[in-house]
Amino acid sequence: xxxxxxxxxxxxxxxxxxxxxxxxxxxxxxxxxxxxxxxxxxxxxxxxxxxxxxxxxxxxxxxxxxxxxxxxxxxxxxxxxxxxxxxxxxxxxxxxxxxxxxxxxxxxxxxxxxxxxxxxxxxxxxxxxxxxxxxxxxxxxxxxxxxxxxxxxxxxxxxxxxxxxxxxxxxxxxxxxxx
Amino acid sequence: xxxxxxxxxxxxxxxxxxxxxxxxxxxxxxxxxxxxxxxxxxxxxxxxxxxxxxxxxxxxxxxxxxxxxxxxxxxxxxxxxxxxxxxxxxxxxxxxxxxxxxxxxxxxxxxxxxxxxxxxxxxxxxxxxxxxxxxxxxxxxxxxxxxxxxxxxxxxxxxxxxxxxxxxxxxxxxxxxxxxxxxxxxxxxxxxxxxxxxxxxxxxxxxxxxxxxxxxxxxxxxxxx
Numbered sequence: 001x002x003x004x005x006x007x008x009x010x011x012x013x014x015x016x017x018x019x020x021x022x023x024x025x026x027x028x029x030x031x032x033x034x035x036x037x038x039x040x041x042x043x044x045x046x047x048x049x050x051x052x053x054x055x056x057x058x059x060x061x062x063x064x065x066x067x068x069x070x071x072x073x074x075x076x077x078x079x080x081x082x083x084x085x086x087x088x089x090x091x092x093x094x095x096x097x098x099x100x101x102x103x104x105x106x107x108x109x110x111x112x113x114x115x116x117x118x119x120x121x122x123x124x125x126x127x128x129x130x131x132x133x134x135x136x137x138x139x140x141x142x143x144x145x146x147x148x149x150x151x152x153x154x155x156x157x158x159x160x161x162x163x164x165x166x167x168x169x170x171x172x173x174x175x176x177x178x179x
Numbered sequence: 180x181x182x183x184x185x186x187x188x189x190x191x192x193x194x195x196x197x198x199x200x201x202x203x204x205x206x207x208x209x210x211x212x213x214x215x216x217x218x219x220x221x222x223x224x225x226x227x228x229x230x231x232x233x234x235x236x237x238x239x240x241x242x243x244x245x246x247x248x249x250x251x252x253x254x255x256x257x258x259x260x261x262x263x264x265x266x267x268x269x270x271x272x273x274x275x276x277x278x279x280x281x282x283x284x285x286x287x288x289x290x291x292x293x294x295x296x297x298x299x300x301x302x303x304x305x306x307x308x309x310x311x312x313x314x315x316x317x318x319x320x321x322x323x324x325x326x327x328x329x330x331x332x333x334x335x336x337x338x339x340x341x342x343x344x345x346x347x348x349x350x351x352x353x354x355x356x357x358x359x360x361x362x363x364x365x366x367x368x369x370x371x372x373x374x375x376x377x378x379x380x381x382x383x384x385x386x387x388x389x390x391x392x393x394x395x396x397x398x399x400x401x402x403x404x
Contacts, residue, residue: 058254
């Protein structure tokens, strides 16, 4: 089924999906899957886990679609749902995902053992090298535009810890990118 | 504090990041700017942070792998698994969509079949040839069992709904009650029709489907609350 791009048509498709029409929901999947994948990929750091999370997000979206009232765009609603699903996954699989470990920042974000940073390394690859908590906070703040208070609320960490994770992530990226 | 800085001090980590991203409180900006004009270390560091942020803002979205499109069947299977009975196969979906779109349309069809059963009219669904009679008997038992299972699940979900009712908006509660009345009315009519024609598999399938519909309505309420 071809993706649907027209906003008015999408409204109708959303309504049909809310009434249980799986083909309409498939159309929504085709339209929004790439954006949700991008979000999951950046927050989690690898393709395989990101693809698994995309499935979780859309299954959750199907279950919760009746709560979508159109107060935001469906893309925004799905985005927030995606963030919550990834954070749940991080919390359940890595109990200390957001804990800020005191100590030597060079434990991550350091250059390769050979001393020369790989010239091919790009920002996306550098992001993937960050530890989960720092990467998540960096993606939510610097890429997705959430405030520290929102991040604190979503992740359950203190706003001060969120800030510290962000600075740490930026420092690591600056080292990896040789800035 | 920035206004306490002298030539030997530097902006704190928080101040450098806040200045670079433009979130420094307005009253702290002038002294920070004054310091940055005089301190090459802090100015260079703020410039590096800004360079990173510029690169981040220009970052294209990750290219999805080709397997992203192939995920849909798995998602569909999980959606089906979460329902009480499986959705019809993809090949039959177009016909099924015409037949069952939402509760209102479904009830109209159920009512028509109930009426047909009441008039003694046999649908193709209900007509069993001798060759498939044994299979249909087994099917009747299975369908009756599934209707019973749906009925039990619906009752459990109804009990949960009653516990949550005080937290629902009045209009939401009224909409749920309306949907449930529609489905219950269809169930009652189907049970009456089955009492008159207990071996009609089409009616039993419809009864099972109507309980499934009720369970789906209740599950959606549960997910929404």
